[in-house]
Amino acid sequence: MNPAERLSQRILSTAIARDATDIHFYPFESETTIYIRVQGERLLLQTITSSQFDFLLTYYKFTSGMDIGEIRKPQNGIIAHQVHGRHYFLRLSTLPVNQKESLAIRILPQDKQLSLDQLFLFQFQLNKVKSWMLHKAGLILFSGPTGSGKTTTLYALLESVIKEKSYQTITLEDPIEKNIDDILQVQVNEKAGITYQSGLKAALRHDPDIIMVGEIRDKQTAQFAFEASLTGHLVLSTIHAKNTPGTIQRLQEMGLSASDLKQSLIGVASIQLLPILPKSTEKKRAAILEILEGNLLGQAINGELSSITNNKQSFHHMRKKAFIYGFISYDTYESF
Structure with missing residues (x-):
């Protein structure tokens, strides 16, 4: 050595x-x-x-x-x-x-198995996200800053769903962060000509039920992801945005129209990791979600919702709930 x-x-x-x-x-x-x-x-x-x-x-x-x-x-x-x-x-x-x-x-x-129950602070938010997976087609998006757990959540969600029912699942990732059994994982390699766009085209020929796109980075990837969701596939992906209204704004800046979003977008969940008050010496974090779906999602797409701070699905409300239940400190509640 x-x-x-x-x-x-x-x-x-x-x-x-x-x-x-x-x-x-x-x-x-x-x-x-x-x-x-x-x-x-x-x-x-x-x-x-x-x-x-x-x-x-x-x-x-x-x-x-x-x-x-x-x-x-x-x-x-x-x-x-x-x-x-x-x-x-x-x-x-x-x-x-x-x-x-x-x-x-x-x-x-690669050996660490995190279940969805371990990732989320509130069970009802986990149930809400899992209910989105019952759709046969459409787009589910997770947003948040780097290191907030977007990809980890996607992996855990896919593993959970595949255990319950057999789905033909293909992922397009750059890079592949974890090998998962019973899933076809494609490494994006632009030098070899395997871009998100070309990978998506090839993946659609393999009759997938679920497609995971590691990250929507540009207009071309966004357009392909939405087209795939409109042609009978359930598409999961991540995007960098600090909250749910910001996610909608980013998608629209990438050229997706309000009609595109209304037709295919099932829900948006922004992730925030909070330091949990320790029950032992071990420090832990857990995720809360800011969720956009249904009427709130429609308002955001129409430009009628710049913030959901006063809504029960907002980060502010969920942090307040976490503080009241004794999961986080007052400093954490105030500082995030």
Whole structure:
């Protein structure tokens, strides 16, 4: 084992032992600072020399299939990793900064099975989302910032539904974050010509009941997802937006008309992760949802709903409920 590999093992083992979701490398002139994110909080891990980071970065770029000589453009890669018999995918991303490159690593556990009951704070919200899955066709969207649990929720939802009934399910992901049994998972690879658009076209020929699109990023992907939902398929996807009205605005900015949205959109659920008051020393987070469906969804599509703050399905109301039930602190209720 070379020095870079040994250093990598030490950093990864420490981060995983502390239940970190991300590792961030900040390069400076003479040293590189390493941070980890635990339960949403950014914490200092350690500092290494610039030469150590250079060797480490080269090792990561080589093992993840990146171009070692390319330092001017952002790059992405995946590494399979194992610690104490547990399997992980490491999603790597580089970013050019000040004649150097920073590195971010997302740690994706492959053995960790999270049920929907473990993810959501309130059972009735889980039941509502599961009821959307009874539709034969249409679009279900989950929104929220990076790290809010959108993809984790999609995976858990698909696994739950497939256990109850056999569905032909195809996912299009960039990257595939977790391998799931009984699902056809397609890795988007633009260099190889497999884009979200081309992948969706091919997936439709495989007679799917359910299609999961990892993320709606642009007008083309949005249009294909909606067309798939209009042709008799149930489509699930994620989109970056801070709340449900913002999700509708983003879709309309991507060129989807009000009539498109009314025909195909089943519901929108924005996710917010809250730190739960610990019953032990272990810190935990759970999700609350801001839900748009039915009349509220119609109002949002028509531009008649800029906020749902006063509604019982809003983040504000759900945080208040969580505080009253003793799940979260007053500071959490006020600060989010």
